[in-house]
Amino acid sequence: MRKRLIVTDGSRTAEAEIRIYAREDFKALIEIQAESFPPPYPSELWWNEAQLEEHVTRFPDGALCVSVDGRLAGSMTALRRTLTDGDGHSWAEATDNGYIRNHEPEGDTLYVVDLCVRPAYRSLGLGKWLIQSMHETAVHLGCRRLLSGGRMPGYHKHADRLTPEQYLEEVAAGRLRDPVVSFLIRCGRYPIGVAHGYLEDEESCNNAALMEWRNPFIG
Known part of the structure; x- marks a missing residue:
């Protein structure tokens, strides 16, 4: 995977490149995590070099990054699993705590581990381009779908009157807006359920929206 793009936010235009990340990118990838998840987010949850080493050796096709005018600006990581819609799981269980040692080379589901873009570059639509590239x-790999657990950071504002499932339904119908789920819907993802206890996340009340994109070339 390597492609060049022209990206714009309406006022600035830049040249971007999406490619597979490598060992020489590790320092910048960790910096992106630190910028994207500042304190009080615990620094021990940022990528570490042992995790990144697993990504580039175990499943490089799932290790994508994007640079803008030569500077690394974001990344997206995935692994292959075989999962059914009824499988309950947490992020840690699905991704081996981000180490992806549970990657299944013939897994039918491309499962998103992480999507991260430096705040200064988010207006350029890089997250959407990374998601499209993972589609x-x-x-290319013949997977039947792309699947992820998306945060629902707006849910805590409605948790006193809506279940997580009801909240997701309201967002999908356009009656409520969620910063993450609404973005994923705009990227072509479809909500198929809620994973409870997915990740320690006060804003989402530890829930995640299971967001799917089906490969249109596989029935």
Whole structure:
């Protein structure tokens, strides 16, 4: 995977490149995590070099990054699993705590581990381009779908009157807006359920929306 793009936010335009990340990118990838998840987010949850080493050796096709004018600006990581819609799981269980040692080379689901873009570059639509590139990877590898657990950071504002499932339904219908789930819907993802106890996340009340994109070339 390597492609060049022109990206714009309406006022600035830049040249971007999406490619597979490598060992020489590790320092910048950890810096992106630190910028994207500042304190009080615990620094021990940022990528570490042992995790990144597993990504580039175990499943490089799932290790994508994007640079803008030569500076690394974001990344997206995935692994292959075989999962059914009824499988309950947490992020740690699905991704081996981000180490992806549970990667299944023939797994039918391309499962998103992480998506991260430096705050200064988010207006350029890089997250959407990374997701589209991972859709292309799913097609290239013959996976039947792309799946992720998306945070629901707006849920805590409605938790006193809505279940997580009801909240997700309201967001999908456009009656409520969620910063993450609404973004994923705009990227072509479809909500298929809620994973409870997915990740320690006060804003989401530890829930995540299971967001799916189906490969249109596989029935």
